[in-house]
Amino acid sequence: MLPEGTISASHIWKRFRADRRRMLLRDEVERFTRRLRGGGGAGWRWALRDIELHAPPGESVGLVGANGSGKSTLLKLLARVMYPYAGSLAVTGRIGALIEVRAGIHPDLTGRENAFLYGSLLGLPRRDVARRFDEIVAFAELEGAIDRQVKFYSSGMQMRLGFAVAAFLEPDVLLVDEVLAVGDAAFQQKCLDRMRLMLAEGTTLVFVSHDLASVEATCSRGVWLNDGFVQADGPIREVLASYRRSIEESAELVPQIDGLVRLMKVEVRGPGGNLPRSHGALDVSLTLESDEPRSAALCLGVSEGPATPVFLVRRDLHLPAGETRTRCSIKSLPLPRGRYYIWATVFDIVDFMPWQPVAHFDVIGPDLDPAPTALVRLAPVHAEATWSVEAM
Numbered sequence: 001m002l003p004e005g006t007i008s009a010s011h012i013w014k015r016f017r018a019d020r021r022r023m024l025l026r027d028e029v030e031r032f033t034r035r036l037r038g039g040g041g042a043g044w045r046w047a048l049r050d051i052e053l054h055a056p057p058g059e060s061v062g063l064v065g066a067n068g069s070g071k072s073t074l075l076k077l078l079a080r081v082m083y084p085y086a087g088s089l090a091v092t093g094r095i096g097a098l099i100e101v102r103a104g105i106h107p108d109l110t111g112r113e114n115a116f117l118y119g120s121l122l123g124l125p126r127r128d129v130a131r132r133f134d135e136i137v138a139f140a141e142l143e144g145a146i147d148r149q150v151k152f153y154s155s156g157m158q159m160r161l162g163f164a165v166a167a168f169l170e171p172d173v174l175l176v177d178e179v180l181a182v183g184d185a186a187f188q189q190k191c192l193d194r195m196r197l198m199l200a201e202g203t204t205l206v207f208v209s210h211d212l213a214s215v216e217a218t219c220s221r222g223v224w225l226n227d228g229f230v231q232a233d234g235p236i237r238e239v240l241a242s243y244r245r246s247i248e249e250s251a252e253l254v255p256q257i258d259g260l261v262r263l264m265k266v267e268v269r270g271p272g273g274n275l276p277r278s279h280g281a282l283d284v285s286l287t288l289e290s291d292e293p294r295s296a297a298l299c300l301g302v303s304e305g306p307a308t309p310v311f312l313v314r315r316d317l318h319l320p321a322g323e324t325r326t327r328c329s330i331k332s333l334p335l336p337r338g339r340y341y342i343w344a345t346v347f348d349i350v351d352f353m354p355w356q357p358v359a360h361f362d363v364i365g366p367d368l369d370p371a372p373t374a375l376v377r378l379a380p381v382h383a384e385a386t387w388s389v390e391a392m
Contacts, residue, residue: 002090002092003056003057003092004057004092004093004094004172005056005057005058005092005093005172005173005202005203005204006055006056006057006090006091006092006093006204007053007054007055007061007078007090007091007173007204007206008053008054008088008089008090008091009051009052009053009054009074009077009078009087009088009089009090010052010054010087010088010089011050011051011052011086011087011088012048012050012051012052012053012074012077012084012086012087012089013046013048013049013050013051013084013085013086013087014046014047014048014070014073014077014082014084014085015044015045015046015047015085016044016045016047017044017045046228047070047073047228048070048073048074048077048084048228049227049228049229050087050229051070051074051087051228051229051230052230052233053074053223053230053233055204055206055221056204057172057202057204058199058202058203058204059204059205059220059221060195060199060204060205060207060218060219060220060221061204061205061206061207061219061221061222061223062207062208062209062215062216062218062219062221062222062223062236062239062240063075063206063207063208063222063223063225064208064209064210064212064215064222064223064224064225064239064240064243065224065225065226065231065243066226068227069225069226069227069228070225070227070228071177071208071225072099072177072208074225075097075099075175075177075206075208076099077089078091078095078097078173078175078206079095079097079099079175080095081097081099091173092172092173093171093172093173094122094123094124094169094170094171094172094173095122095171095172095173095174095175096122096166096167096169096171096173096174096175097166097174097175098159098162098163098166098174098175098176098177099175099177100177105118105150105158105161105162106150107149107150107151108149108150108151109149109150110146110147110148110149110150111137111140111142111145111146111147111148111150111153111161112133112146112147114150114161114165115129115133115136115161115165116129116130118165118166118169119165119169122169122171124169128169129169132168132169132170135168136164136165136168136169137164139160139164139167139168139190139194140157140160140161140163140164140165141160141187142157142160142161145157156184156187159180160187163176163180163191163194167191167194167195167198170203171203172203172204173203173204173205173206174195174198174203174204174205174206175206176195176205176206176207176208176209177208177209178208178209178210180209180211180214188214192214192217192218195207195218196218199218205218205219207219212240212243212244215236215240216236216237216240219236220235220236221233221234221235221236221239222234222235222236222237222238222239222240222243223239224239224242224243226246231243241304241338241339244304245339249360258353259346259351259352259353259354260290260291260294260352260353261288261289261290261294261296261319261346261352261353262288262289262290262353263286263287263288263289263344263353263358264287264288264289264323265285265286265287266284266285266286266287266342266344266358266359267283267284267285267359268282268283268284268285268342268359268360268361269282269283269361270282270283275361275362275363275364276333276361276362276363276364277333277363277364277365278333278334278335278336278337278363278364278365278366279332279333279334279365280332280333281329281330281331281332281333282329282330282333282361283327283328283329283330284300284327284328284330284342284359285325285326285327285328286298286325286326286327286328286344286358287323287324287325287326288319288323288324288325288326288346288353289322289323289324290319290320290321290322290324290352291321292321293318293319293320293321294318294319294348294352295316295317295318295319295348296316296317296319296346296347296348296352297314297315297316297317297346297347297348298314298315298317298326298344298345298346299312299313299314299344299345299346299347299355300312300313300314300328300342300343300344301313301342301343301344301355302335302340302341302342302343303340303341303342303343303357304338304339304340304341307343307355309343310335310340310381311334311381313328313330315328319346333363334381335363335365335381336363336365336366336367336381337363337364337365337366337367338362338363339360339361339362339363340360340361340362340363341357341359341360341361342357342358342359342360342361343355343356343357343358344356344358
């Protein structure tokens with residue numbers, strides 16, 4: 001017998017039938033023609049392929065991956081909204097799911113009625129819901145609207161109600177999809193704090209989000225889904241590093257976007273042409289080409305993932321017609337060991353060269369010092385420090 005809050009998924013496969021055809025004569029003719037040529041009829045699309053996911057009570061798992069990789073499908077299987085085509089799946093205990101803004105929320109009922117309805121779906125007695133009701137309303141910040149029909153709520157109000165109900169009715173397993181993006185920054189932080197508190201109380205969390213900083217600050221384990229397969233499963237920082245690297249490498253394969261200023265050549269190197277080291281020097285050389293003289297600003301960013309940089313440097317310059325070679329020297333590189341990417345843009349009132357990845361480089365050095373999970377993404381750079389400790 002598995003303890004409550006356990007997730008055990010073995011060899012999970014899930015498929016969906018291809019989209020329904022439009023009932024138009026030309027579509028029927030095309031379908032009939034394909035069948036005559038041996039193309040077959042409607043097929044199937046595999047959303048999940050041989051998925052393995054095992055989580056003990058109290059573990060926090062972050063699911064990451066591109067749109068269409070199978071994250072939401074896996075969450076719906078865990079919530080028992082749908083069932084797998086093949087494989088075995090067991091989720092023990094009460095499940096709180098926030099997969100869509102309206103998940104579990106009936107628009108014709110008031111916020112108060114929805115709270116009690118959701119509790120009954122979880123199998124909770126009415127008195128248990130009543131005991132937590134004031135906390136739910138206060139957390140959702142809906143004191144003045146709790147007796148209003150939910151169909152008159154904004155998307156943010158619906159999300160606040162749904163999360164508060166799902167989080168405060170003490171589920172053994174909490175499933176959260178991308179819905180937190182609907183809320184404002186302050187409420188998102190409240191939700192993350194609440195999820196960490198639930199983890200401390202033994203709730204199992206499966207968190208899906210494209211906000212990688214929130215995933216890393218909340219979860220200890222990461223699972224990267226790619227086209228229905230588990231691409232990586234392990235410590236959250238290692239999985240996210242692999243996922244970020246994949247994003248950047250894919251971005252580098254996309255042809256550079258030409259503007260009024262074009263990047264002809266870029267070089268990134270450490271002292272003597274060697275790999276750069278933490279707190280060592282880094283030189284970035286760019287050759288730019290312009291058809292006519294321009295005054296602009298060159299901005300370089302160093303990123304460990306998508307377009308959001310770890311730090312930025314900027315230089316105003318005058319570009320004559322033809323090629324111009326620029327060199328940026330960073331005396332002390334505040335980065336731990338890993339792979340990073342150079343992003344660049346040339347702009348004035350308009351973008352002469354759009355913000356885009358232009359090169360990558362590896363850094364030799366130490367890892368980040370271990371820190372509480374919630375603080376990791378607040379300190380993405382490495383700082384050397386000297387300590388002195390003495391007894392008083």
